[in-house]
Amino acid sequence: MTTQLIRNFVGGEFLEGGTGFDNVNPVDGSVLSVVSEADRGIVDSAVGAAQKALEGPWGRYTANQRAAVMRRIAERIEERFDDLLAAEIGDTGKPEALARDLDVSRASLNFRAFADMIASAGVDSYLTEFPDGRRALNYALRKPLGVVAVIVPWNLPLLLLTWKVAPAIACGNAVVVKPSEETPTSATLLGEIMKEAGLPDGVYNVVHGFGAGSAGEFLTTADGVDGITFTGESSTGSTIMRAAAPKVRPVSFELGGKNAALVFADANIERAVAGLTRSIFTNTGQVCLCTERVYIQLPIFDEVVAGLAEHANSLVLGKPFDKRTTTGPLISQKHRDKVLSYFEKAEVEGGTAIVGGRIPDMPTDLAQGSWVLPTLWTGLAHNSSPMREEVFGPVAGLIPFDTEDEAVRLANDTQYGLAASVWTGSLERGHRVGGRMKTGISWVNTWYMRDLRSPFGGTGLSGIGREGGTNSLHFYTDPTNVCINLSEEETI
Numbered sequence: 001m002t003t004q005l006i007r008n009f010v011g012g013e014f015l016e017g018g019t020g021f022d023n024v025n026p027v028d029g030s031v032l033s034v035v036s037e038a039d040r041g042i043v044d045s046a047v048g049a050a051q052k053a054l055e056g057p058w059g060r061y062t063a064n065q066r067a068a069v070m071r072r073i074a075e076r077i078e079e080r081f082d083d084l085l086a087a088e089i090g091d092t093g094k095p096e097a098l099a100r101d102l103d104v105s106r107a108s109l110n111f112r113a114f115a116d117m118i119a120s121a122g123v124d125s126y127l128t129e130f131p132d133g134r135r136a137l138n139y140a141l142r143k144p145l146g147v148v149a150v151i152v153p154w155n156l157p158l159l160l161l162t163w164k165v166a167p168a169i170a171c172g173n174a175v176v177v178k179p180s181e182e183t184p185t186s187a188t189l190l191g192e193i194m195k196e197a198g199l200p201d202g203v204y205n206v207v208h209g210f211g212a213g214s215a216g217e218f219l220t221t222a223d224g225v226d227g228i229t230f231t232g233e234s235s236t237g238s239t240i241m242r243a244a245a246p247k248v249r250p251v252s253f254e255l256g257g258k259n260a261a262l263v264f265a266d267a268n269i270e271r272a273v274a275g276l277t278r279s280i281f282t283n284t285g286q287v288c289l290c291t292e293r294v295y296i297q298l299p300i301f302d303e304v305v306a307g308l309a310e311h312a313n314s315l316v317l318g319k320p321f322d323k324r325t326t327t328g329p330l331i332s333q334k335h336r337d338k339v340l341s342y343f344e345k346a347e348v349e350g351g352t353a354i355v356g357g358r359i360p361d362m363p364t365d366l367a368q369g370s371w372v373l374p375t376l377w378t379g380l381a382h383n384s385s386p387m388r389e390e391v392f393g394p395v396a397g398l399i400p401f402d403t404e405d406e407a408v409r410l411a412n413d414t415q416y417g418l419a420a421s422v423w424t425g426s427l428e429r430g431h432r433v434g435g436r437m438k439t440g441i442s443w444v445n446t447w448y449m450r451d452l453r454s455p456f457g458g459t460g461l462s463g464i465g466r467e468g469g470t471n472s473l474h475f476y477t478d479p480t481n482v483c484i485n486l487s488e489e490e491t492i
């Protein structure tokens with residue numbers, strides 16, 4: 001059997017050559033494919049191809065023409081749904097239902113949503129009137145940034161890639177994307193889809209490799225890059241910010257989280273427990289929005305803990321296409337080592353794993369996979385390391401609280417600021433506490449309910465800027481404000 005080769009995609013062509021690295025299946029440790037690592041020359045040629053595309057017909061496309069091509073991309077994603085599904089499942093090991101309902105579905109939705117937005121976007125304009133009667137018309141023309149570097153992680157590979165590529169293209173940019181070294185396949189397949197949908201060559205380019213000393217660094221330091229959008233770890237965000245600094249290039253970052261859930265005694269407990277289970281364990285806890293800290297009001301603490309433990313114990317680890325599977329492996333052995341180090345820290349720092357806390361016994365054919373058990377801790381102090389640092393696994397610490405003010409203080413006592421959820425039977429309290437969260441996103445009686453027009457991102461270590469709706473249109477464009485004097489004479 002020949003091993004599949006995942007190639008760099010530059011100027012509408014798949015490139016031959018390059019040193020290869022293994023793409024490993026996290027379900028069983030087998031090698032899925034070999035990936036061509038892009039050297040600096042390949043990355044520069046991808047940036048050059050993007051620049052050339054901007055100088056060609058693409059640079060003259062109207063917003064409606066761009067929207068039309070984006071709708072064809074969405075259709076083609078739907079037609080090739082099963083190919084993308086297989087790519088995403090192979091690379092991540094996530095359960096089929098999750099990949100189907102969340103990852104691949106969102107890819108076409110991202111293109112449709114931003115096609116609609118750009119087709120109906122207006123321009124900011126002001127009629128300016130001075131006390132002496134002079135008048136002017138100000139309007140801001142929005143132009144593309146140029147070449148945008150898109151760097152994304154492995155947890156929701158296609159969803160996060162298209163969440164950035166769709167608005168970038170909608171605004172008339174050309175992109176060079178660097179998918180995670182762990183999940184190279186769907187971004188590469190998307191290259192074929194872009195071509196089939198009629199996107200001009202060079203508008204979408206893919207380079208493969210790692211971060212430091214590899215394609216990630218080469219891309220963020222490339223001369224022709226005009227803006228960088230990144231999702232991933234906070235410390236990587238700092239590194240990329242330094243790379244962007246010399247030329248003061250705009251950045252948009254969606255980084256890590258240490259998200260809290262606040263469960264009040266007046267909550268519908270059954271609903272809260274079901275929602276919390278989803279928020280802690282979806283995608284094996286590998287979503288930046290996942291809850292890792294649960295603060296529970298004292299009168300209902302024992303009941304919520306028991307409910308969560310029951311739900312966590314009912315999760316089924318297994319193969320992606322097995323209908324019983326609810327939970328896949330972690331992305332890699334390296335990431336599992338990180339998660340396991342928090343299992344140890346939790347024990348040393350006084351926590352008790354009331355569920356999980358170890359590697360599961362898996363059947364022989366899955367023994368080399370990156371499995372860990374869903375894990376819940378009680379007894380951890382609010383300032384212990386598993387409660388302060390992002391673990392990015394299927395874990396949460398459960399801590400009791402007394403008053404609303406105490407809960408708000410504990411939830412906000414973190415360097416991160418991405419997402420929070422508030423569970424309460426009182427709409428007033430939900431509104432009040434939801435608004436007091438120092439986070440970019442705050443959910444009340446739900447988790448991960450998305451409207452693609454709303455601002456998405458975080459504060460502090462969780463990121464810089466917001467994407468979504470007009471926020472994305474603003475990031476991916478550079479305005480020129482035109483001021484037209486409407487008075488008859490030029491006056492000072």
Ligand SMILES: NC(=O)C1=CN([C@@H]2O[C@H](COP(=O)(O)OP(=O)(O)OC[C@H]3O[C@@H](n4cnc5c(N)ncnc54)[C@H](O)[C@@H]3O)[C@@H](O)[C@H]2O)C=CC1
Pocket residue numbers: 151152153154155178179180181209210211212215216217220231232233234236237239240254255256257287288335338390391392
């Ligand atoms: N959305 C989030 O909040 C995510 C957080 N993480 C956290 O980050 C930890 C590390 O996971 P990684 O995949 O290594 O995340 P990462 O932040 O290092 O990688 C994300 C992307 O950035 C690239 N990258 C890394 N270093 C770079 C550099 N110096 N310049 C340019 N690009 C660079 C990677 O190749 C990848 O495409 C995980 O254990 C997890 O805790 C990981 C993925 C997503």
Ligand SMILES: O=C(O)/C=C/C=C(\O)C(=O)O
Pocket residue numbers: 155156160163231232254286287288289450456
């Ligand atoms: O729904 C989205 O747009 C994004 C969700 C998740 C992340 O951004 C992440 O895990 O990084």
